[in-house]
Amino acid sequence: AQKITQTQPGMFVQEKEAVTLDCTYDTSDPSYGLFWYKQPSSGEMIFLIYQGSYDQQNATEGRYSLNFQKARKSANLVISASQLGDSAMYFCAMRGAGGTSYGKLTFGQGTILTVHP
């Protein structure tokens, strides 16, 4: 079984500063993918970044980077230069590669990020 844990129910950051959102995971699959999604107050799910379990380098997408520490089973999201529009709920998710996982996503509980001006 796969499990995602986000231990920060809420985080606050000052505009233009960096913030790290924590995510730890547990799986017995040798191959898996890790995703971060943003859910603004309007409710849609916006894909931010992806990290494969065999990727050698940490993923980056613009202001988003994923701090992947495989031995510690952590996949923290780093947002640099926070903007007011970054205020939203953020979900970490995992996707198995085969067997009976069928590619379904397992989500964490989410972290509400609030960016202060």
Added chain:
Amino acid sequence: NAGVMQNPRHLVRRRGQEARLRCSPMKGHSHVYWYRQLPEEGLKFMVYLQKENIIDESGMPKERFSAEFPKEGPSILRIQQVVRGDSAAYFCASTAVAISSYEQYFGPGTRLTVT
């Protein structure tokens, strides 16, 4: 290329009625996943379908819930005899290939309210 479409966006049903939620995947995508998000919670997997086949329904409640993805037309999530606890946001996602490196594209969700 249109994204994943879901309708209706908002649905209000009285207890005991039926709810039908529709999902049209992105063009060329033949894999559809349904997720449910209860208030203040993360998304939970419900069912995974390919055209005309239910592949994994391990997250579906045993009663009142069913899903289909016909050869033609959208995927349908059907909830019979709705109860207040069914009030949630229901998201579908589609992907071209069901392996870990492929992004799942989410629809905007259907917010179901049971009164």
